[in-house]
Each structure stands twice: as C-alpha cells, then as structure tokens.
Amino acid sequence: MKLWAGRFSKETDQAVNDFNSSISFDSRMYRQDIRGSKAHATMLCSVGILTEEEKDAILGGLTQIEEDLTTGALAFDPAAEDIHMFVEAELTRRIGDAGKKLHTARSRNDQVALDIRLYLRDEIDSLIPLVKALGKALCAKAGENLTTVMPGYTHLQRAQPITFAHHLMAYANMLARDLGRLADCRRRMNVMPLGSGALAGTTYPLDRELVKELLDFDAVTLNSLDGVSDRDFCIELASALSILMMHLSRFSEEVILWCSWEFRFVELDDAFSTGSSIMPQKKNPDITELIRGKAGRVYGDLATLLTMMKGLPLAYNKDMQEDKEAIFDAVDTTRLCISTLIPMLETMTVKPANMRAAAAGGFINATDCADYLAKQGVPFRDAYKVTGQLVALCIEQGTTLEELPLAEYQKLHPAFAPDVYDAIRLETCLGQRKVTGSPAPETVEGQIAAAAKWFED
Ligand code: ARG
Numbered sequence: 001m002k003l004w005a006g007r008f009s010k011e012t013d014q015a016v017n018d019f020n021s022s023i024s025f026d027s028r029m030y031r032q033d034i035r036g037s038k039a040h041a042t043m044l045c046s047v048g049i050l051t052e053e054e055k056d057a058i059l060g061g062l063t064q065i066e067e068d069l070t071t072g073a074l075a076f077d078p079a080a081e082d083i084h085m086f087v088e089a090e091l092t093r094r095i096g097d098a099g100k101k102l103h104t105a106r107s108r109n110d111q112v113a114l115d116i117r118l119y120l121r122d123e124i125d126s127l128i129p130l131v132k133a134l135g136k137a138l139c140a141k142a143g144e145n146l147t148t149v150m151p152g153y154t155h156l157q158r159a160q161p162i163t164f165a166h167h168l169m170a171y172a173n174m175l176a177r178d179l180g181r182l183a184d185c186r187r188r189m190n191v192m193p194l195g196s197g198a199l200a201g202t203t204y205p206l207d208r209e210l211v212k213e214l215l216d217f218d219a220v221t222l223n224s225l226d227g228v229s230d231r232d233f234c235i236e237l238a239s240a241l242s243i244l245m246m247h248l249s250r251f252s253e254e255v256i257l258w259c260s261w262e263f264r265f266v267e268l269d270d271a272f273s274t275g276s277s278i279m280p281q282k283k284n285p286d287i288t289e290l291i292r293g294k295a296g297r298v299y300g301d302l303a304t305l306l307t308m309m310k311g312l313p314l315a316y317n318k319d320m321q322e323d324k325e326a327i328f329d330a331v332d333t334t335r336l337c338i339s340t341l342i343p344m345l346e347t348m349t350v351k352p353a354n355m356r357a358a359a360a361g362g363f364i365n366a367t368d369c370a371d372y373l374a375k376q377g378v379p380f381r382d383a384y385k386v387t388g389q390l391v392a393l394c395i396e397q398g399t400t401l402e403e404l405p406l407a408e409y410q411k412l413h414p415a416f417a418p419d420v421y422d423a424i425r426l427e428t429c430l431g432q433r434k435v436t437g438s439p440a441p442e443t444v445e446g447q448i449a450a451a452a453k454w455f456e457d
Pocket residue numbers: 022026081082108109112316318320321322
C-alpha cells in the first residue's frame with residue numbers, strides 16, 4: 001500500500017510502479033536521507049510539533065534502520081517508490097505512529113533536494129583528496145625529471161625544448177583549477193532547502209536555522225520554489241567534473257602517444273597495461289584509452305542534466321528524478337578514472353634518452369639560434385629569416401644546427417661567432433628559460449614547491 005494511497009481507488013499498475021521507482025539508484029543516499037530526517041525530527045521537537053518521546057523513538061528507529069541497511073540485515077525493497085518512502089515506511093513499521101509524524105511540514109520535494117545536496121557534498125569531500133593525490137603524484141614525477149629534456153610541441157610538431165617536469169606540471173596547474181571549481185561548487189551547493197515544502201513553504205513555525213546548523217549548511221534557501229527545483233549544483237558539479245575529465249583525457253592521449261613505438265618516451269608498468277588476444281608483441285595503454293573514452297561519458301551526463309532541466313516549469317517535476325543516475329555516474333566515473341590513473345602514473349617508467357634524442361632532432365633550438373642573433377643587435381625578423389635559411393641548409397645537407405660548421409653560419413650572417421654553439425645547446429636553451437612559468441630546472445623546482453600547497457591535505 002502506497003503512503004499516498006488515500007486519493008486512489010486502484011493499485012498502481014506494476015509496470016508503472018517499476019517505471020516510476022527510483023529506489024534502484026537512489027538507495028545509495030540512505031545515510032543522507034536518514035541524517036536529514038533526524039535533523040528534521042529534532043527541529044520538529046524543538047518547535048513543539050513532536051514530543052520528546054516521539055522524537056526519541058524516531059531517532060532511535062532511524063539509527064537502527066541505518067545500521068541494518070549498512071550490515072545488510074535490512075534489504076531495500078525494490079517495490080518501494082524511492083529511498084525516502086522506503087525509510088519512512090520502514091520506520092513506521094518499526095515504531096508505529098511516531099513514524100507517521102516524521103513527514104510533518106516536509107515534502108519529498110524538499111527532502112530529495114536536501115538529500116542530493118548532502119550526498120554530493122560528501123562526494124565532493126572525498127573527491128578533493130583524490131584529485132590532490134593525483135596532483136601530488138604529478139609533482140613527485142616532475143621532481144624526478146627536472147632535467148629530463150624533451151621536445152615541447154605545437155601542432156604536434158617539435159617546437160622548443162622543455163623538460164618532462166615542466167610538461168607534467170602543466171597538468172598540475174589544471175588540477176589546481178579543478179580543485180577550485182569543486183570547492184566553488186560545494187560552496188554554492190551548501191544551502192539548506194528543507195522547509196521549502198512541496199513548493200510553497202509551510203504554515204508550520206519551522207526553525208530552518210536549526211536544521212541548517214545540525215546539517216552543517218552555510219545558509220538556508222530563500223525561495224521555496226527555487227529550493228525544490230534548483231538542480232544547478234548537479235549541473236555545476238557535472239560541469240566541473242567534465243572539465244576535470246577533459247584534463248585527464250588530454251593527459252591520457254599524451255601517454256598513449258608516448259607509449260607508442262613512434263615516441264617511446266615512457267613505458268607503462270605491466271600491471272597497468274594489457275595485451276592483445278592475437279598479436280603477441282602488443283602492450284596496450286588500455287587504461288588511458290578508457291579514461292579518454294569515459295570523458296565522453298561524463299560530458300554525456302552533463303548534457304543529460306542540462307537538457308533535462310531546460311524546459312521545466314517551476315517547481316518540481318518528475319523529470320528531475322533523472323538527475324541522479326546522471327550525476328552519480330559522473331561522480332563514480334571520475335573517481336574511478338583518478339584512482340586508476342594515480343598508480344599508473346606512479347609506476348610509469350620515463351625514458352630520458354629517447355626524449356632527449358627526440359629533442360635533439362627537429363631543430364627545436366632554432367628559436368634560440370634566432371634569439372642569439374637578435375641579442376647581437378640583429379632585428380628579430382631578420383634573425384628569424386637567417387635562421388630559417390640555416391635550417392633549410394641543414395635539412396639539405398642532412399645535418400643539424402649543432403654540427404653545421406661556423407663558416408656556413410657566417411656566410412649567412414657575420415654576427416655569428418663560435419659561442420653560437422653554446423647558445424644553441426639544449427641545456428642552454430632550457431637553462432636560460434628562467435622567467436616565471438618557463439622550463440628552466442630551478443624555475444620548475446619553484447613551481448613544484450608552490451604546487452605542494454595546492455595539494456596539501
Ligand atoms: N524520487 C523522487 C526524485 O528523485 C523524489 C521526489 C518525488 N516527489 C514527487 N512529488 N513525486 O525526484
């Protein structure tokens with residue numbers, strides 16, 4: 001029998017029941033539902049709506065239910081419409097009439113709005129340390145590779161020399177912004193909607209401030225229609241997670257490239273790669289490919305949420321029940337990706353010799369050669385042109401700027417002197433890039449030290 005059966009003369013069609021039910025996916029919020037109900041009951045008692053005995057019976061019953069659900073002594077009833085109905089019905093079954101009073105001055109609309117906020121707030125609180133752990137893993141790898149020279153790319157063409165440390169720290173910076181977005185999202189989410197009722201508040205003299213305090217919220221919602229129908233916080237979280245996944249996906253794509261025989265910049269630990277069922281030589285970076293793929297899945301969750309909300313008139317509509325699977329999936333997927341990526345990164349072997357060999361080809365010191373001339377007073381545009389001609393000459397002769405004889409340099413410009421060879425050495429090109437944000441080893445060391453603060457617990 002439904003808790004709302006009074007108005008109805010027929011049982012709900014079984015197929016409709018199944019279609020309508022959300023317990024298969026919202027049961028994961030049982031702790032938050034119970035925590036919210038306890039705060040509500042405590043407040044109802046403090047304003048005189050429940051007696052002390054009723055409140056105690058409710059709190060005791062809810063504690064028991066939570067314990068039994070956690071141990072598995074009590075199973076979720078798949079026939080229950082949702083987690084809210086299930087807990088309330090079970091409470092009433094256990095403690096009788098007091099249980100029936102719990103829902104006074106409350107609607108499932110403000111209840112579910114509360115529960116999702118509590119649930120997602122907990123999720124953010126456990127995601128943040130995980131993102132920090134990934135940030136720390138990046139910093140640690142970077143610290144080991146301050147002088148590991150590699151080509152920096154634009155258009156996936158070798159461009160200028162950088163270090164592997166510098167490259168990794170780019171991702172650390174992205175993660176720092178991701179952390180900022182998660183914290184912002186948590187802040188805006190942390191507003192207490194209970195007391196909004198179904199949509200129009202309530203005539204009961206509720207103490208919303210007390211509920212806010214009991215549940216560690218920063219404020220109470222100020223408009224009951226908005227309180228029950230706002231899902232911005234789900235969208236905001238899905239969007240922060242989408243950006244985070246986009247970062248993980250870019251990194252994954254690079255690892256995939258770096259593992260290939262074409263690059264051979266890194267090698268994944270055997271425990272973090274997979275083989276082929278037919279090609280015995282294969283060692284595949286499946287983990288990173290999956291992360292790249294799952295980024296699309298999280299974007300899909302964001303699109304689901306945005307699309308679900310865009311046409312909804314105020315206030316609650318059942319469409320909004322669809323928020324949960326999408327946002328839960330976005331959170332679960334992101335968590336899974338980060339947890340897998342951390343040990344993969346930690347066990348990844350770097351191949352400095354291969355990175356250096358790649359950096360030594362491709363004329364990635366050409367800008368430095370032009371800068372050498374410019375520093376002798378040659379206008380940069382002219383220096384650029386002369387260097388372009390030198391590169392063309394090297395390509396023609398199958399040599400490099402390092403090996404081209406000085407006489408050839410001087411034929412193109414008299415300002416070239418023997419110290420040009422020092423100026424175009426990879427170590428010089430790197431070591432001189434010391435301005436804030438550049439890849440010189442000591443500059444990156446400073447970056448890593450700054451990043452330690454972003455990721456500290
Ligand atoms: N299971 C519902 C949801 O997730 C709870 C709110 C239902 N409210 C209602 N009036 N049908 O959105």
